[in-house]
Amino acid sequence: MYRYDQFDATFVRERTAQFSGQVARRLAGELTEEEFRPLRLKNGLYLQLHAYMLRVAIPYGELSSQQMRKLAYIARRYDKGYGHFTTRQNIQYNWPRLDDVPAILAHLAEVEMHAIQTSGNCIRNVTADHFAGIAADEVEDPRIWAEVIRQWSTLHPEFSYLPRKFKICLIASEHDRAAMRTHDIGLRIVRNAKGELGFAFYTGGGQGRTPIIGPLVKDFVAQEDLLSYLDATLRVYNMHGRRDNIYKARIKILVQALGAEEFTRQVDEEWLRIKDSVLKLPEAEVARIRRYFAPPDYEKLPVYVESFEDKKLSDPDFARWIRANTHDHKVDGYRIVSISLKPVGAAPGDITADQMDLVADLADTYSFGEIRATHRQNLILPHVRQQDLFEMWQKLQGVKLAEPNIDFVGDIIACPGLDYCNLANARSIPVAQRISRRFSDPKRQAEIGELRLNISGCINACGHHHVGHIGILGVDKKGEEFYQVTLGGSSAEDISLGKILGPAFSYDEITDAVEAVVDTYLDLRTGPAERFIDTYRRTGIDPFKEKVYGSLKERRSAAE
Amino acid sequence: MAVLRNGVPQPNEWIRVADDQPLPENAKVIVSVERWRSEGERLRQLNGALGVFLKSDQSPLLIADDLHRLSLVALEFPKFTDGRAFSYARILRDRLGYKGEIRAVGQVLRDQYVFMLRCGIDTIEPPVEKRVEGYAEALREFSVFYQPTGDERATALQLRHQRKAVAA
């Protein structure tokens, strides 16, 4: 993974000192709260319902075991003993004290981490495919380019006061595991007809109250032109994005208003003037960064490991976990292991300090010290030998991290909702907990198969409800929490936005409603190979509507 | 009121003249784009140096053809959160090749000062209530810069590869 050189290390130290100075000036009254607010936000510090929240950047989701131990230490010493992984591959602490924040940042800097640009109207921490470097289907390791973008976007002098936040995501295969087209800029690394690598730009996607699937605005930008094309795109946005209405300030609104073609014309016009300037990316720098992402020292391993195959046959729980939580690695004999942070009844994405320490130990023992965070709020140990899987699984079980539910109905994305967030209409976490308890039987979950359920506590859509196979949105009905259900969304390569099922459900009805949706699917599907989303696309929303509201009526009259 | 150049206070030699005010002779005056357009010919006959003030919704492309006559372009930061003028400064320097003075006026805070210099702004008029020493302090906060912007500061990237070239 990338390691800081003297320049990166000096930079983060200077940034930490700068922020400490900003806090001191705020406390001394030299900065007004209005002036301090954007400064603290650009350093990941929010004021939530009950306390400050600090969001720490994990660039493109990659963590070392040493960094994970530091995160555990911070959770113990400065928070309530846990942290929360977010949908942007970051981690947040919900209870730090303002005057502790400079000390926390100093601890983070020791392990090459920071909280820069995890919030605020600037280019946010860049995200990437969590299978980067280990997926057989990628044309390039997207982390190399994510690191290039991380450096370019860090304290960018021109783009630190944008109309609104700006999120960039990178993938390098046809499979989209990172919801690439829901970003302000989604980049897919592709090869052109000549075999050269470059970037397809999908600009102007987003969620929130106006969900838009990012249109392809440029099908090939050469590697050396990546930064100039990004600069040109951001410049057009910085000058012309709306600043009069925060709900219309994202780049997606500008792209829609101008039309993708006119938008691209304006970007190209700017780009042609700057593409041969200082922004041209030197080959030597790419090569320098690439070296950090050289594969670890893999062993030559047999594809067939008898002890592993035997364990799968003799232990159905283990076999179920292997099927749900591990994926093919590009190197024979290794598997990619997903650690679900969604045990039954838990808050999605939460992890205790002890669990963090154990994950760090497992990474050291079994996975070259590497860990990844995913945008679905889970963790990954990227390279585990097949022969080690059983032993590792047992250790995960010991700390309740062996839930076999990756991509199943229990693998819920949920935003913090009304438990923490001052913008929320409704609670998200307790809804997720109830649903996960309802589907607590792992056998049942496996039988239902791939089903992505996403929950947001308000229209800002931090829980990605528009692109969940089942989406749940918290709404306020005369001061009461209600939940609107959408079906048919997807954030993968078959991206689509969900459609509203019908009238919203109360807090007490929502779990039943979800179960009725799932039961309807099980009735309708042609067989276990037809995923929920495929059935929905085949039948449309009507049969779901009929069944769900029908069964609800029955339950209501039975209750009376 | 003083202006800052490289963090150092200097007397402000320029006078901003409102659209309905008469223009002083033999002075350095800053006028609005509108006035520049309507009275441009007459203004050029005055003996002093000329500057134009761009509001935050006025792109420098509006005065692209006149830049060679202007000794100063003032960019407005009506609110410190309105970052359009950062891009205007870049356009003035990189795209239009403007060599005169670029000045930032309005809500220009010390935490933005380095960004301004990096984008090609030369002088700023800090708000009166702000401690001017703070701006000089801000210039010492960073020694590492990632983005090539065309200013003279060496980027991390250049230093990395320079160092290697020397070592080799």
Ligand code: SF4
């Ligand atoms: S979706 Fe709404 S409630 Fe949930 S975290 Fe975002 S702003 Fe808060």
